[in-house]
Amino acid sequence: MAFPYYVSPEQMMQDKAEYAKKGIAKGRSIIAMEYQDGILMVADNPSVSLNKISEIYDAIAFLGAGKYSEFENLRKAGIRHADLKGYMYSREDVTAKSLANAYSQALGTTFSQEVKPLEVEIAVVAVGESGPTGEIYRISFDGSITDERGVTVIGGRSEAVTLFLKDRYKGGLSLSDALMLCKEAIENSSGQKLTVQTMEVAVLDRNREGRKFRRLTADEVTELVQQR
Amino acid sequence: MDFKFNNPFQDSGSSFYDWLSANHPDALPGGRLRAEEGGNEGRRSSMVPHGTTVLALKYRDGVIIAGDRMATEGYQVSARRIEKVYKVDEHSAIAIAGAAGPCIELAKLFQTELEHYEKLEGAELSTDGKANKLSQMVKGNLPMAFQGLVVIPIFVGYDLKRNEGRIFKYDITGGRYEEADYFSTGSGGKDARTTMKKLYQPGLNETEAVRTALEALYDAAEEDIGTGGPDLIRGIYPTVKTVTVKGVLDIDENPIRQFVERLMETRKRGS
Numbered sequence: 001m002a003f004p005y006y007v008s009p010e011q012m013m014q015d016k017a018e019y020a021k022k023g024i025a026k027g028r029s030i031i032a033m034e035y036q037d038g039i040l041m042v043a044d045n046p047s048v049s050l051n052k053i054s055e056i057y058d059a060i061a062f063l064g065a066g067k068y069s070e071f072e073n074l075r076k077a078g079i080r081h082a083d084l085k086g087y088m089y090s091r092e093d094v095t096a097k098s099l100a101n102a103y104s105q106a107l108g109t110t111f112s113q114e115v116k117p118l119e120v121e122i123a124v125v126a127v128g129e130s131g132p133t134g135e136i137y138r139i140s141f142d143g144s145i146t147d148e149r150g151v152t153v154i155g156g157r158s159e160a161v162t163l164f165l166k167d168r169y170k171g172g173l174s175l176s177d178a179l180m181l182c183k184e185a186i187e188n189s190s191g192q193k194l195t196v197q198t199m200e201v202a203v204l205d206r207n208r209e210g211r212k213f214r215r216l217t218a219d220e221v222t223e224l225v226q227q228r
Numbered sequence: 229m230d231f232k233f234n235n236p237f238q239d240s241g242s243s244f245y246d247w248l249s250a251n252h253p254d255a256l257p258g259g260r261l262r263a264e265e266g267g268n269e270g271r272r273s274s275m276v277p278h279g280t281t282v283l284a285l286k287y288r289d290g291v292i293i294a295g296d297r298m299a300t301e302g303y304q305v306s307a308r309r310i311e312k313v314y315k316v317d318e319h320s321a322i323a324i325a326g327a328a329g330p331c332i333e334l335a336k337l338f339q340t341e342l343e344h345y346e347k348l349e350g351a352e353l354s355t356d357g358k359a360n361k362l363s364q365m366v367k368g369n370l371p372m373a374f375q376g377l378v379v380i381p382i383f384v385g386y387d388l389k390r391n392e393g394r395i396f397k398y399d400i401t402g403g404r405y406e407e408a409d410y411f412s413t414g415s416g417g418k419d420a421r422t423t424m425k426k427l428y429q430p431g432l433n434e435t436e437a438v439r440t441a442l443e444a445l446y447d448a449a450e451e452d453i454g455t456g457g458p459d460l461i462r463g464i465y466p467t468v469k470t471v472t473v474k475g476v477l478d479i480d481e482n483p484i485r486q487f488v489e490r491l492m493e494t495r496k497r498g499s
Contacts, residue, residue: 087340
């Protein structure tokens, strides 16, 4: 007589977590960092069209690390969530907090109920109307959510990058200083030089009218890097 | 959060309108009204505010889009300051005539639709794509149109690929027709068209084009009781926007007031 396998819930969760972590660590790191005019987002991404950084709503952006197909689905769901809310209520009622919570619920449910967890780590960032009042939420594969101050790193060897930034990051950086710091941090952890072609850079600039999200072109990035 | 791993070839793709229709049909313009039986032609028509005359005409740099500010409820004025011309994205605008409520809702939904597509796909829709999508949305309004809640938009866009302004008109079934020079719709649409027919020339400059648009609206207000003329006492003037390569810009109230005053002076002298 064959015995059904027994796996303790503890063991099952641990296995899932390990599996997800492995998938996420394979990728490259992405940084979101507050600078003087808003939030800068930098990803080590050789692809021009498959983005890791995206606009969600007026002042809200999304960063995804791990498996592309999985975080792309999450990104789309987030845009639907935000657009629906903005359409039903008002543009100002779309908040990063509510979106981050929705993500946390979705990831948490998938982690506990599905056989395969999502191999993703995402961040939801939002820039405030005035002053340094940005919001940065990091959400893990299991739905756990952390509210970060100033800077966050997802994907790849995120701990190493965070450690590198810990002493070097300070508030009120200029755009070019912040960009250089992100570049150094990613280079330091991967041991490879980052070129303009392999960098995906975007900002949430609070000085912009309406939609704050903007991608920086390769030329703009080159110019910013050369300013130093 | 609506989060499922759908087959992307079967789900609603990048359209907010299609997704809303499938998941939240009550939130569409008209909502539950759509589901009601027809056969009550026009019965709601006099119960709700109606927006009246809107127009668009091409000029050297792109397109002018304009509208009066009045809404009527049967023979009554229901609003004097209503807005009928909306910017929908960086390079397109919409002006709507018909039942005010569904019109404003449709404009808002269309704005969301274009922004949604742009964010999901990472690229803007083509001008033809936008015009087609609007056609489907107007078609979706057909059951309501049979109940008297008609929504008739004019869509204008600056086509960055062709480097020219374009004008599209619609009928209640969603029929979409491109206009070469100018168009006007709403209760005073015919009168405004007559004026534009006389004054329009290809390659007008901005000042001439704005003057033509204002004169057309002025004539519509004279001939049609539903169209509001310039209200000098309350300081209400028509809305005029330009749609060019630089984007959608409002013409300020000051120059519009000056145009209108000059126009009225000329008419007083009887020319």
